[in-house]
Amino acid sequence: MTGLVGRGVERVDGRAKVTGEARYAADNEITGVLHGFLVLSTIARGEITELDTSAALAYPGVVAVHTHQNMLPLVVPPNFPYPKSFIPLQDTRIHHNGQPVAYVVAETLEQAQEAANLVRVRYRAERPTAHLADALHEAFLPTAFRDRPNEISRGDAAAALEQAEVRIDREYTSPMQHHNPIEPHTTTAVWDGNSLTLYESAQGVVFARMIVAQAFEAFGVQQGDVRVISPYLGGGFGAKGPTWPHTLLTAAVARMLGRPVKLVLTRAQMYTMNGHRAEYRRSLRLGATRQGRLTAIIDTSTAQLTRTEQSIYNSSDSTLHLYACPNVHVRQLGVRLDLPSSSYMRSPETTAHFGLETAMDELSHELGIDPVELRVRNHSTVDPHPPGRPYGSKHLLECYRIAARAFGWARRDPRPGSMRDGEEYIGWGMATELHSHTAIRSAVDLTIGVDGRATLRTASQEIGTGTYTVITQVVADGLGMSLEHVMTQLGDTAFPAASISAGSSTIPSVIGSVSQAAQSARDAVIALAIDDPRSPLHGVPAEDVAAEGGYLFARGTRDRRDSYRDVVSRHGRPVKASGNVENTRGHSFGAVFVEVRIRPRLGALRVSRVVAAYDPGRVLNHRTARGQVIGGVTWGIGFALMEHTVVDRNTARVVNPNLSGYLVPVCADTPSVEAFFVDRPDPNSTALHARGFGETPGTGVPAAISNAIFHATGRRLRDVPFTQDKLL
Known part of the structure; x- marks a missing residue:
């Protein structure tokens, strides 16, 4: 050793x-490769009534234009890791704005792009519904997703809430958000008889192989006939976990033409082609004793779904697993909208966790109990769901102590608006962090x-x-x-x-x-x-x-x-x-403390300091683990202060599909981050006693920032992102 x-x-x-x-998926040079480019729908709901490809076919260098009229018929794979219930270019139905309606193939990328502009499509359009607020009355309880029910109860939460000495009843909301990895999605498909090689930007090459083989099973393609190669990714964040339609369509076009075909999505196309974090509303009611013991949690969430899928990716794991509360009722509702399919996005429980950890801060203020102390009083030494199941190890209390001491939390004046530096209001907030890993x-x-x-x-x-x-x-x-x-x-x-x-x-x-x-x-x-x-x-x-x-x-x-x-x-x-x-599922824990500084006349906010401590079991590499903390904190800052996919209510079209309109944090927005690790082995883990950790550091940051804003100003913001207009 x-x-x-x-x-x-x-x-x-x-x-x-x-x-x-390092060679990424699009870097592979394939002899004789053709270039593909997608034509996307300009309506969100309706039918194609006319499609004219003659001008595109006549453009120099164009080899083919594939539409629903001449596309290879494919089998729709089972839901997850193929996240849609249909494959585009198989019929005339339009399910969302930005759905592929034609696939142009040419000798060069530029020729394919120019020809794509010449495809003419006419539609019979129906009025879409694009915002949760416009269809909340249609909310329903979806069927279980991946064997996880969308309604779970323990104890009698309604009765316990009615009898509670103190009650909190709040609603928290977050918008649609997109992954935006640096590397766009890309597929290069090469057939040799019935064998297919895919150079793919994929977070799961084995899953991609399975899905592609299922789509082509009518042609006798088996999993062993498909090879997927993806040695490096330029980011994914969940967007490249499922296999999306562009991969299947590229493989189909390459098979039909008998030549390799490469497709690279544009930044704008990535906003409708490969998932996003769904718009989300959460009603949260807490009941507690005056000593701060939780007695009831009723957690009802509503997430954006589509008319074709019913998968809820924004899980309520925090409510079920984090705190010792005998009476809990979780309902995860959905609303069918005319939008692209949502999917997992880094730290998918963050939308729910933001509500719980903000509500805990509101409860602490109501009771006059320090936010850290309130969490300590409700700490659970065993997994509350299912009740009594022991953790392999859990050192969350130590995370609170380490991070609070390093941050200087004992110096915090709990009165909102009491801490200032010149004209700047200073706020200190904290939150627990939790991530359930598989x-x-x-x-x-x-x-x-x-x-x-x-x-x-x-x-x-x-x-x-x-x-x-x-x-x-x-x-x-x-x-x-x-x-x-x-x-x-x-x-x-x-x-x-x-x-x-x-x-x-x-x-x-x-x-x-x-x-x-x-x-x-x-x-x-x-x-x-x-x-x-x-x-x-x-x-x-x-x-x-x-x-x-x-x-x-x-x-x-x-x-x-x-x-x-x-x-x-x-x-x-x-x-x-x-x-x-084989290994088991588990949870990693942490505590994050945040300082914000606000200039009240401008509504300008900056996160000036972050200190966090984590329990991920054994730390296998402190450098890469710290890198995950920096990335997670940065992600949380973006979630809290900037990221917002804007959808036009009338057309259901994304109106900011670029990094100039969809803002993400840059270096100037991100402070120095102090990261500490308990670094104690988890005896239940066969991975050298380490647990899954990467997504943990993003979960609590939005709530910590929200709580810091309240401490700085006395104003509670419950709708992310916390933009200047809301602060003013």
Whole structure:
């Protein structure tokens, strides 16, 4: 063992990324590739009545224009990870503005773009409904999504609320928001007979393979016929988790033409083609004793759905899992609107969590109890849902103590508007953070070559979180090698099947298998050495052999040692091992403290300081974990202060589908972030006692900012984003 696990190792893929050596999906140069471009609908609801492609077909370089009249018939895959109930270009029905109505293919991208402007479409339009407020009377309880019911009760929340000594009844709202990764969605499809290779920007290559095979099953395509390659992603945030229609359409067009086809979505097309965070309303009623003990929570949310899908992605996990409350009733309602399909977006529970953590602050003010103390009084040592299930480990109370002390919370004057610096109002707010992570059984294989170098392969993905680095650390640590002698290969369905990189599932899904493979490979090489009369370790008991720095040596004396390279070289062929370890779902916790400064005459707000502490189980790399905190805090600032997809009420069209109108935080908006980790192993986790963590740091930031605004001004804002007009 090298002690690499836990250290803040630099990213092993960093040099490749900053030098341009890393090849993203659209970077692959394919001989004879054609370029595709989509024509999108300009209405949100209705039928295509006429479609004229003659001018587009006559444009120089155009090879084909595919519409519902000549598109390959495809099978609609089961819901999730294909998030829609229809495939475009299969019939004349229009379900949302920005739905594909034609697919233009040309020799160059510019020719395809120009020809797309020449496609003429006429519609029979129906009036759409685009805002929750216009259809709240139609709210309904959808069926369970992924076996999760949308109504859950424990105890008798209504009776407990009626008897409560103190009650809070509030509504919290948030708008539609979009992912906006730097790298747009892209697909390059290459057929060879019935075999398909996809160069795809995908958070789940194995899931993508499954969905594409299902769509083409009528043509005899099996999963084994599809290879999906995605070694790097320029961000995803959930947008690239499901497989979206553009991937299926590109594969279909390439099959029909018998040539490779590449499609890269424009920034504007990404606002209707690949999901978003749904518009959301939440009615939250809390009941408590005057000592601050929660006795009832009634949580009723309403989310934007479509007329074709009923999947609710904004989960109410926080209400169910965070605080000790005997009486809880959760209802997740939906409203059918004429909009594109929503989907998971980084920290999907944030919309619900924002309401709960703001309501807890309102309750603390009502009771005159410090916000941290109120949360401590309602801390649960076991998972409240289902009741009594023990956590593997939970050190949230320590997170409160560490972050509060580092922030200086004891100096806080609780009176709203009491803290100032010149003309600036200063507000201090905090919130608990919680994220429920999943775990999907994942396989890996590991090869130690005759050169003594190790190669780990698994069909997981690197979406920017540091997967290459952490896996390389675990392999090097388990083998007793240097990082330089280990190569990790990801993002290819030719490798052993692995988890989707979503739901903070990568570490809990993959690392246990990686560690198992490293231990098996090390043991296999040790066995070769002690059985080989030519080895200095011949005859040494296996349990007395250690590994470090690429060498095996007898524990009692380092004079008897042999290198991986020499042992495997004498063996004459590589040593291979595999891993396939199951893990359980879990929760990671934290506490975030925020300082805001507000200039009252302008309504100008800036987040000036953030301190946070987390319990993610064992921290495998402090550098990449801190990077996730910085990213999560930045994401939370965007959620709270800026991000808002604006939809025209009459046309159901997104009117700000670009980064000049859809604002996200830049460096000037983001303060220095102090991040602390409890760093205690979770004994229930097979991933070297680490839990999924990446999405945790974004969950509490919007509520902490809301609570800080109230502390600064005495004004409670419950509708994000908190823009200048609302502050004024």
